[in-house]
Amino acid sequence: MSEIQIKNAFRNKNGKAMIAFITGGDPDLATTEKLLLSMQEAGADLIEIGIPFSDPIAEGPVIQEANERALAAGCTIDRLFDSIKNARAGGVSVPMVFLTYVNPIVQYGAERFMTRCNECGMQGLIVPDLPFEEKGEIADVCRKHGVDIISMIAPTSEDRIRKIAGEATGFLYVVSSLGVTGVRTSITTDIDAMIRLVREASDIPAAVGFGIATPEQARDMAKRSDGAIVGSAIVKLVAKHGRECIGPVSDYVKSLAEAVHGI
Amino acid sequence: MSEQQFHGRFGEFGGQYIPETLMNAVLELEEAYNRYKNDPAFIAELDDLFRNYAGRPSLLYEAKKLSRDLGGARIFLKREDLNHTGSHKINNVLGQALLAKKMGKTRLIAETGAGQHGVATATAAALLDMECEVFMGKLDTERQALNVYRMRLLGATVTPVSSGTGTLKDAVNQAMREWTSRIADTHYCLGSVMGPHPFPMIVRDFQSVIGKEIKQQMLEKEGRLPDVVMACVGGGSNAMGAFYDFIGDKEVELIGCEAAGEGADTPRTAATVATGREGIFHGMKSLFCQDEEGQIAPVYSISAGLDYPGIGPEHAWLFKTGRARYVPVTDEEAVQAFEYLSREEGVIPAIESAHAVAYAMKLAPTMDKDRIIVVNLSGRGDKDVAAIARYRGEDLRDE
DSSP states (O other): OTTOOGGGGGOSTTOOEEEEEEETTSSOHHHHHHHHHHHHHTTOSEEEEEOOOSOOTTOOHHHHHHHHHHHHTTOOHHHHHHHHHHHHHTTOOSOEEEEOOHHHHHHHOHHHHHHHHHHHTOOEEEOTTOOGGGGGGTHHHHHHHTOEEEOEEOTTOGGGHHHHHHTOOSOEEEEOSSSSSSOOSOOOSOHHHHHHHHHHHOOOOEEEESSOOSHHHHHHHHHHSSEEEEOHHHHHHHHHHGGGGHHHHHHHHHHHHHHHHTO | OGGGEETTEETTEEEEEOOHHHHHHHHHHHHHHHHHTTOHHHHHHHHHHIIIIIOOSOOEEEOHHHHHHHTSSEEEEEEGGGSGGGBTHHHHHHHHHHHHHHTTOOEEEEEESSSHHHHHHHHHHHHTTOEEEEEEEHHHHHHTHHHHHHHHHTTOEEEEEOSTTSSHHHHHHHHHHHHHHOOTTEEEOOOSSOSSTTHHHHHHHHHTHHHHHHHHHHHHHHSSOOSEEEEEESSOHHHHHHHGGGTTOTTSEEEEEEEEETOTTSSSOOOHHHHOEEEEETEEEEEEOBOTTOOBOOOOOSOTTTOOSBOOHHHHHHHHTTSEEEEEEEHHHHHHHHHHHHHHHSOOBOHHHHHHHHHHHHHGGGSOTTOEEEEEEOBBSGGGHHHHHHHTTOOOOOO
């Protein structure tokens, strides 16, 4: 699976990526497997899979509840890896990254974790509680296994943007707003100013996430950057429809992908 | 101790494992703290609040009846329960609130378990004309209803947190989430020696007044240092405050008393050192109660203030280097100590502090009569009376 790379996600005609997030194992792993394929078919260019965690401090209520549902349904790291491997065997070929807190990686064993990432076809990691200063915790092992650490920049990052972007790998996750994940009616941050600082330091693709829920917002954010990341709005559909969520999620992701790809 | 503290580390423990959104806020806090901690005007202002508002220095009281009854070492109680607001929490809060004010912040947020830190924060906010919101686990708002009302009386908003286990760790989660959404005018007044650097250092420094006073008072009274200093440990702020000035005095034994709940060999426990292992959570590398996959364990203790699945990073370091030892104390032992100290000395301790009293009751009889134990009595127990009555099968009602 070494041919799958994160940069593939930014190789559409217009170079803009629609990035979709789901929580692994919500409502169960069989549904997760189906969602991965259907979101790819609906036009998602990259998929983020959240590893459910007991205390997701960067998440708003929608994804917190998804974490609780997935853990209650028995999702473990090993089972999630197995499901991802199945999904890859079933034709999922878009790049995929985990969103996980650092403790599960450390407890599983970073070396063992990255080995499994290679084996199951995971290209990167977004670790919200691992800022620039602490990425040394897993950086060497990630590099050795070719697993990208996706760095984040926030509206408060200011003078930190240059140094973070300068060392970023995979793509850069631009946090659109203060606060935790969740749907927002409007995004008031000066995204353009953040992207300008990124561009000065690096040519790494930068995608905007947090608070994006409508195709219009996705189009607007992707226009200003290299892509739009949508999480809570998808997870809400999973919560509403449970195992019957494949259709509604597909339709929704399709509308987002069309908006992003049609720029 | 500056050599052990490198970039916010105590050995390998500590660090800043937090979302990027908060990084500039903690860096700004560290910078401000380093600027003010040696500023004579700041020191004088805080000292004035300590003396004339909080009632420091707190007494070092020799519990003679207790010592005689136990028939071993002499036991002294460091009476942090006599501080304004009824616990050691006010030391840290006055320091942080004053610092936040200097930084131009107008709003304090805090987590609280038993409610003592929330009450102290609400108090400082009232005094310094700041807005205050306190996050408290839903379960804790129920078992510490009196403190919820106290905070509201003091003008604070109390926000119950029902996610997760509805206890202290969930209150910390929610306070961190709140801080990421509102940083410019808000200081997160963290209540224990935990979280990302610089909090473990700042909270320890503001609490270290406890150990400094113990040392001075003991030298005045007895002309010598104590043999043992002990304190209860949840996150570990009162223990760290009591221990810190003695770390270099190798002859003084330091003992932290953890909440074992129904027993450190049962799942209903919060004894982190006894049952946890190294991990990364709530901004720090330290010891945590967790499962094999790193999910944080749903811990339990009768004491809402000790009902936390981790321990401050400097404690993890003191444990790992062997400088301090940590012992588990069960609910039942703590409740017995709560009742015993009330009857014997006329002092009703916080159920948290009763964990330290309980271990002193075990340890003192094994020591010679000329040896000295100092127990940090971190808080008073009025808030716990109803819960202890319930534990003993009585339902108190004002009707």
